[in-house]
Structures are given as C-alpha cells and as structure tokens.
Amino acid sequence: MRKFAAILFLALSFGAKAQVQITPQDKERASALVKQMTLEEKCRFIAGARSFYTYAIPRLGIPEIRMADGPQGVRNNTVSTLYPCGILTASTWNRDLAHRLGNSLADDCRARGVSILLGPGVNIYRAPMCGRNFEYFGEDPYLAGETAAQYILGVQEKGVMATVKHFAANNQERARHTMSSDVDERTLQEIYFPAFRKAVQEGGVGAVMDSYNLVNSVHSTENAWMNKVVLRDQWGFEGIVMSDWTSVYSTIGAVNGGLDLECPKGVFFTPEKIVPLIENGVLEESLIDEKVQHILQTFIAFGFLDKPQKDESIPENNPQSAATALDIAREGVVLLKNENALPFTKKSKILVVGNNGIKMPHGGGSGEVTPFYTISVADGLKALHKKVTVIEDKSLLEQEMASCTDVVYCCGFNRDLEGEAFDRPFSLTPKQLELMERIQQNLTAKQHLTVIINAGGAVDMSGWRDHADAILMAWYPGQEGGTALAEILTGRISPSGKLPISIEEKAEDNPSFATYFDAGSKQSRTSYSEGIFTGYRGYDKTGVKPLYPFGFGLSYSTFKYSNLAVEVLPDGNVKVSFDVTNTGKKDAAEIGQVYVRDVKSSVPRPLKELKGYDKHFVGKGKTVRYSAVLDRYAFSFYDTASHSFKLEGGEFEILAGPSSADLPLKATIQL
Ligand code: GLC
Numbered sequence: 001m002r003k004f005a006a007i008l009f010l011a012l013s014f015g016a017k018a019q020v021q022i023t024p025q026d027k028e029r030a031s032a033l034v035k036q037m038t039l040e041e042k043c044r045f046i047a048g049a050r051s052f053y054t055y056a057i058p059r060l061g062i063p064e065i066r067m068a069d070g071p072q073g074v075r076n077n078t079v080s081t082l083y084p085c086g087i088l089t090a091s092t093w094n095r096d097l098a099h100r101l102g103n104s105l106a107d108d109c110r111a112r113g114v115s116i117l118l119g120p121g122v123n124i125y126r127a128p129m130c131g132r133n134f135e136y137f138g139e140d141p142y143l144a145g146e147t148a149a150q151y152i153l154g155v156q157e158k159g160v161m162a163t164v165k166h167f168a169a170n171n172q173e174r175a176r177h178t179m180s181s182d183v184d185e186r187t188l189q190e191i192y193f194p195a196f197r198k199a200v201q202e203g204g205v206g207a208v209m210d211s212y213n214l215v216n217s218v219h220s221t222e223n224a225w226m227n228k229v230v231l232r233d234q235w236g237f238e239g240i241v242m243s244d245w246t247s248v249y250s251t252i253g254a255v256n257g258g259l260d261l262e263c264p265k266g267v268f269f270t271p272e273k274i275v276p277l278i279e280n281g282v283l284e285e286s287l288i289d290e291k292v293q294h295i296l297q298t299f300i301a302f303g304f305l306d307k308p309q310k311d312e313s314i315p316e317n318n319p320q321s322a323a324t325a326l327d328i329a330r331e332g333v334v335l336l337k338n339e340n341a342l343p344f345t346k347k348s349k350i351l352v353v354g355n356n357g358i359k360m361p362h363g364g365g366s367g368e369v370t371p372f373y374t375i376s377v378a379d380g381l382k383a384l385h386k387k388v389t390v391i392e393d394k395s396l397l398e399q400e401m402a403s404c405t406d407v408v409y410c411c412g413f414n415r416d417l418e419g420e421a422f423d424r425p426f427s428l429t430p431k432q433l434e435l436m437e438r439i440q441q442n443l444t445a446k447q448h449l450t451v452i453i454n455a456g457g458a459v460d461m462s463g464w465r466d467h468a469d470a471i472l473m474a475w476y477p478g479q480e481g482g483t484a485l486a487e488i489l490t491g492r493i494s495p496s497g498k499l500p501i502s503i504e505e506k507a508e509d510n511p512s513f514a515t516y517f518d519a520g521s522k523q524s525r526t527s528y529s530e531g532i533f534t535g536y537r538g539y540d541k542t543g544v545k546p547l548y549p550f551g552f553g554l555s556y557s558t559f560k561y562s563n564l565a566v567e568v569l570p571d572g573n574v575k576v577s578f579d580v581t582n583t584g585k586k587d588a589a590e591i592g593q594v595y596v597r598d599v600k601s602s603v604p605r606p607l608k609e610l611k612g613y614d615k616h617f618v619g620k621g622k623t624v625r626y627s628a629v630l631d632r633y634a635f636s637f638y639d640t641a642s643h644s645f646k647l648e649g650g651e652f653e654i655l656a657g658p659s660s661a662d663l664p665l666k667a668t669i670q671l
Contacts, residue, residue, distance in 0.1 A: 018157040019204030022238045022301040030296035040271045046291045047266030071119030071135045073369030074108045081321040082371035088332035088475035090137035090500040093591040095150045102154020104324040109160040113310035116161045122148045122195035123170045127516040129423040131173035134363035134456025138500025139535030142610045145198030152203030164199035166211035174423045180214035180525040187531045189638035200235045207240040212247040227258025239298045260291040329477040329484035334497040335554040341448040341469035343491025349387040349404045352378045357410030362476045364419020371479040380486030401442045412454035426507045427460040440467040458503040494588035498553035502546040511538025536660045540607035551659035557584030564665040577627040582618040591615045592626040597653040
C-alpha cells in the first residue's frame with residue numbers, strides 16, 4: 001500500500017470544451033423578441049405547433065424548428081443510420097467514440113434539416129426488466145455522465161441541439177404515466193441526477209426532457225424543485241425544459257413547475273387555458289415570458305434563427321456515419337465467457353442458429369430507426385469465413401449440427417420483446433430456452449457452443465450458462481453489428497467492451513428486487529429503498545456476488561497492472577496513473593478503471609465508487625501509461641443538511657484495475 005499525503009483544494013474545473021454557450025447578447029436579443037410578441041403568440045410558442053415542430057412566428061423571423069428522435073439514430077419519417085444502442089456505447093468506455101457518435105448523429109440531423117435531437121437518454125439502470133435500459137448508459141452515474149457529456153458535445157459542436165432525457169428517475173417502463181419514483185434526496189443527487197448534471201455542466205446541453213413519471217408524488221413536468229431549484233439554481237441550466245410526449249398533466253402545475261415547452265403540442269399550454277388564468281390573477285404573465293425567453297435564447301445561441309439547418313452537402317446515407325456505427329459496435333461487445341471456443345480458426349465449420357442471427361434486432365419504441373440496411377451475424381460471418389451454415393428452419397437442427405465444429409446461437413430480445421412503454425421478464429423466452437436445450441443435448445464433446453445475447457441488460461443465464469463454451473453480450477449493435485461480431489468471432493479483432501451493469505445470477509440478487517415493479521403489482525409507486533446502494537454498490541454492501549461484475553469483460557489477450565502513482569494537480573484535482581502491460585499473444589484494447597473508497601465517513605458510503613477510467617490499444621508485449629483525473633465530486637458525498645456535495649477530510653483509498661471485482665493496485669491519500 002503506497003501512502004500519499006495530499007491536500008485537495010476544492011477546485012471546480014469543468015472542461016468547457018466546445019460547449020455551446022448562451023451569451024448575454026443572445027439573452028438580450030431574445031428579450032427584445034419577447035417584448036414584441038402578443039400574449040397569444042407567447043402561449044402558442046411554449047407548445048409544439050405539431051409533433052416534432054415548434055411554433056413559427058414569421059413576422060418576427062422565428063422559423064419552425066424541427067426535432068427528431070432518438071438516441072441511436074434519426075427517426076421520424078426518414079431512413080437513417082442505425083447506431084448501436086446506448087448501453088453498448090457505454091460498454092466501450094471510450095469517450096472519444098461517444099463524442100464521434102454525437103458528431104455523426106449531428107451530420108445525420110443536418111442532412112435532414114433537424115435542429116433538435118431527442119437524445120441521449122441517461123436514466124440509470126436499476127433492474128434488468130426496464131424496457132428502455134438499452135437506450136441508456138448503465139448503472140453507474142460516473143460512466144453514464146462521462147458518456148453523456150461527450151455525446152452531447154459531439155452533437156452540439158456541429159450545430160444540432162441535444163436533449164438529455166428523461167429527467168428524472170424514469171427507471172422502469174411499467175405504468176410510466178402514473179407511477180411515482182420515491183427516492184430520497186441524497187440518492188437522487190448521487191445516483192439518478194449526476195448524468196443530467198454532467199450533461200448540463202460539462203456537455204452544455206441545450207434541452208432537458210422531463211419524464212412521464214412522478215418523483216416523490218409530484219409529476220416531473222410540475223416539479224419546481226427539480227426544474228428550478230436543482231436544474232437552474234444548483235446546476236446553472238439556461239436552456240429549454242421540454243416535456244416528454246403527453247407528459248403534461250395540468251396547466252397551472254406545469255406553468256409554476258418550471259416547464260418551458262409542452263410536447264408534442266399544446267393541450268395545457270394554450271391561449272385558451274392560460275389567458276383566463278392570467279386575467280384572473282392566478283398566473284403571472286412574467287412566467288410565460290420566462291419560458292419564451294428560455295426557448296428563444298437557446299435557439300439563438302444555436303444559430304437556429306440565422307441560418308438554414310439543412311446542409312445539402314451531407315448525404316443522408318452517410319458512409320462516415322456507417323463507419324462510426326461499426327467502430328462503436330466493435331468496441332462495445334462484451335465477451336463474458338470463453339473456454340477454448342473463440343476465436344474460430346480457418347478450419348471451423350460454423351452453424352448459425354436463431355432468428356437474431358439472421359435478422360439484426362434492435363430495441364422497440366421511439367428509439368427505433370429505419371436503417372438503409374443491416375448486417376446480421378450470418379451476413380457478417382459469410383463475408384469473412386468460408387464454412388458457414390445458417391439454420392432458417394429449426395427442424396434441420398440435429399442434422400446440420402452433425403456437420404459443424406461450432407454452433408453460434410443468437411438469442412435474446414428484439415423490438416417486440418424489449419422496448420419503450422413495457423418492461424420485460426428477466427429470463428429468455430421459453431422457446432429460446434427450449435432451443436438452447438436442444439442444442440446442448442446434441443453437442444458432442446468436440447463441438448463448441450457460442451451464445452450471443454441481444455438485450456438492453458442482464459438476462460437469466462442460470463439454466464444454460466455452464467453448457468455454453470463462450471458467451472458474448474452484444475446488446476443491440478446496430479446496422480453494422482454483424483460485421484463487428486464476425487470480426488470478433490473470427491479473431492480479426494479482440495473484444496474490448498466491459499459491462500456498464502452488474503449481471504445477477506438470480507433476479508432476487510438485484511438490490512432493487514424487493515421494490516421493483518413486477519408485472520402483477522398494482523402499486524402506483526416504487527420506493528427506491530436500496531438508496532445509493534444500487535448495482536455494484538449494492539452487491540458490495542449485501543455481499544451477494546453477481547454472476548458478472550460491473551466493469552468486467554474478457555479479451556483475447558491478458559494484461560498486467562503496475563506502478564500506480566497519485567499526484568495533486570495545481571487546480572486541486574488528483575491525477576491517478578498506472579501502467580498496463582499486454583502480457584498476451586494478441587494486440588488488444590484494454591479499459592483501466594479507477595475507484596475511490598472513503599475509509600472513514602460520517603454517513604454510510606459505498607465500499608467503492610467508479611471515479612475514473614482510461615482506455616488504450618496496447619500491442620502485445622507493450623506497456624502503456626494510463627491516467628485519470630479525479631475532481632472534488634470523486635471524493636464528496638451529498639449532504640442533505642446543506643443541500644450540497646461535501647468533502648470530509650481524512651483517508652481515501654484509490655483503487656485501480658481491470659474491473660470492479662479485480663483492483664490489484666491500491667494507494668491511500670489524506671485529504
Ligand atoms: C416518447 C419517449 C421520448 C421520445 C418522445 C418523442 O414517448 O419517451 O423518449 O423522445 O416520446 O417520440
């Protein structure tokens with residue numbers, strides 16, 4: 001254990017890299033326009049004119065502004081690039097790739113004249129059943145926040161406004177309009193808010209989309225504490241607070257609750273509803289002015305009033321976007337198990353089984369995209385390997401298995417089994433389990449079974465995991481997914497993704513299990529009784545071991561971690577660095593993780609928390625120096641008495657290694 005004496009100066013340094021800033025001039029220009037608008041115009045302007053379009057006021061030079069979903073590609077009446085889903089992007093642990101995804105999404109928007117992209121989705125993964133986990137960035141607030149900030153910077157530096165969603169605690173889909181997420185303040189601030197805070201403070205996000213659900217019994221679109229005290233006063237947000245589609249439930253509540261823009265269109269934000277309330281003194285007109293001001297100053301800052309959004313020079317079917325989708329898929333697939341099965345050799349005779357191997361699936365709902373094409377696992381393997389057979393009809397299974405050395409069973413979910421507005425079971429479908437059984441019964445001792453899972457989160461592996469020689473978590477890898485998976489299966493590239501979630505052995509192992517909605521429950525609220533101890537924080541507390549821990553992922557190579565160093569930078573942050581040596585036989589990328597432990601604190605704190613990571617491509621036999629910079633949030637906890645993050649002096653441990661369950665390097669510092 002290496003001891004470092006360090007006094008941490010409470011320096012706040014947010015990289016204001018390429019953020020879109022709302023300047024005083026933007027505000028003045030907006031204010032001048034507000035003064036010229038009639039009350040009726042103002043009431044119409046704070047609601048969509050029609051779905052995905054804001055209200056135009058041509059006499060004042062205010063055009064209609066087009067929005068479009070979604071986090072994994074441009075939707076709404078267009079064909080476009082289908083990127084890997086959010087949780088796969090998080091599994092790359094690659095900030096540059098998240099930034100590049102933002103760039104490509106912005107290109108796809110500009111090619112179509114879209115000004116506002118309704119993404120990223122950043123809700124924390126609390127349990128595997130949530131139908132929209134696939135769109136989000138996993139269970140850890142630090143990884144989700146880093147991914148979100150880079151995605152947003154990438155989108156916005158190319159002239160498109162991003163929208164971080166769904167604010168907040170929208171961690172299940174069942175009864176999403178009526179259920180209340182009951183979460184204490186510290187848990188919100190330490191777990192469910194940080195990705196939104198980083199989106200605002202480091203990403204400079206232009207818009208925040210409120211969620212459908214209630215938070216502590218108050219609808220998000222009426223929640224002044226969230227939309228004003230937290231967003232504006234605590235975090236300094238100056239952009240647009242928009243509703244989700246039909247997530248406004250009253251006029252007075254939403255006007256007073258800090259909502260700026262009702263989507264898709266005016267139901268409660270209409271002149272007919274608002275003007276009488278102003279005339280009767282129930283509502284102040286200044287509140288309406290403030291909403292118009294937020295919308296206009298943000299539009300002005302993004303240049304939406306000064307230049308056409310469509311860029312004719314950008315192709316709608318953009319090879320650069322396809323290349324981005326492929327690179328993300330290559331780095332986000334996670335190898336969970338590999339016992340002498342992968343990579344295949346030139347002599348391998350591969351049998352692809354399962355619908356997901358023939359048609360590349362994606363998650364369902366508003367995050368869907370209609371791609372120009374998709375590459376399935378079968379397509380990808382056929383392009384790279386000679387001996388590939390694909391089972392279109394199950395009846396030939398036993399016959400075809402006799403011809404092969406390796407079975408690749410592609411299972412999991414698709415847009416009908418996992419998506420928006422519904423939750424899913426933890427288990428694979430009965431049909432898939434039956435087919436898995438048939439395959440395993442027909443495997444000879446010489447044959448290998450590789451299972452590829454398409455899902456937005458954990459699935460129950462207890463019944464079949466031991467009989468699979470290799471398991472890949474492919475999430476929903478997008479239109480180029482089949483190529484990326486084939487390159488990994490045939491050893492052209494090593495897998496390097498690592499889990500942004502913990503994968504439990506049994507459903508009841510999950511720290512949230514006791515209070516997560518189940519299909520039968522009638523309750524209209526979910527109490528987040530596990531508090532901050534969700535995900536790996538919860539497993540560290542309960543002592544239950546997950547099947548695959550947060551941050552875990554295998555490679556085709558092996559790595560050694562050494563030479564940890566910790567130093568305090570002039571700005572008061574703490575720089576952590578260490579060596580990673582590729583001790584294996586294959587060049588490969590590796591993700592190094594840094595966790596912090598508060599050895600002694602006045603409040604209960606997790607055993608450790610992810611507060612840094614770095615990723616590099618390391619040639620076989622080579623050593624690369626990794627580094628991470630920890631800011632004051634890395635050491636602080638949220639103090640509900642002062643309603644702020646607080647750093648208590650004392651001893652902290654800095655832990656570094658390949659996963660949350662494998663941290664060979666340790667140092668202590670005194671703060
Ligand atoms: C949906 C989703 C939201 C999406 C919006 C527009 O219901 O919750 O993520 O952006 O409506 O489709």
